[in-house]
Amino acid sequence: MQLAATSNAGPPSPMNTPPPTPLRKPTPVRPPPPPPPPRGPMMPDNLDSASVKSSGDGTEKRGDDDSNDVxxxxxxxxxxxxxxxxxxxxxxxxxxxxxxxxxKMMEALRGMASADDASSVSSSVASSARRGGVG
Structure with missing residues (x-):
């Protein structure tokens, strides 16, 4: 019996072909989110006059509220x-x-246990004495 020679020249069988890839829509590229509003350090030109307390002698007092909070x-x-x-x-x-x-509770329990042991020993001695045994 001869085996038939297999060759790759014929059409591919459905068992060996990969499944077709589904056509996908390209993923849209999103632009980056807008930057958050600036929150830099408070510069003197960013301060309003209500947030700066003046002592009247030309020196500005800032941070009194902060020191009170602290x-x-x-x-x-x-x-x-x-x-x-x-x-x-x-x-x-x-x-x-x-x-x-x-x-205190442990001492009481130990006392009760030793009393039970003593009473069980004495009761066993008494019962063996009644039977005429040596205790």
Whole structure:
């Protein structure tokens, strides 16, 4: 029996052909978004007269509101830290009380366990004595 020689000269079989590529519309190129409005540092020509306080002697005062805000924030931070320290002290005191109560409860349980052990030993001795055994 001879095998038929295969050649690539014939038309391609449907099993070997890649599927046709679908025609796609080209993706449109979007222009970059517009730049955000400028937010540079406040230059003297950008300031309005309402935002600059004058002391009357020609010197301009800026930042009084900022320093007041900083002082308020510092006071709030200090109060918060004091409150935190107070809460930590209360927590530590509560932990100490709990540890003492836990220790007392453990002692009581040990006492009850040793009493149970002693009573079980004495009851086993009593029962073996009643049977005439050696205890």
């Amino acid at each position: 002082q308020k924030l510092a006071a709030l931070l200090e109060a918060s830290e004091l409150r935190r320290a107070s809460l930590l002290e209360d927590l530590e005191a509560e932990r100490r009380k709990t540890a003492i109560r836990f220790g």
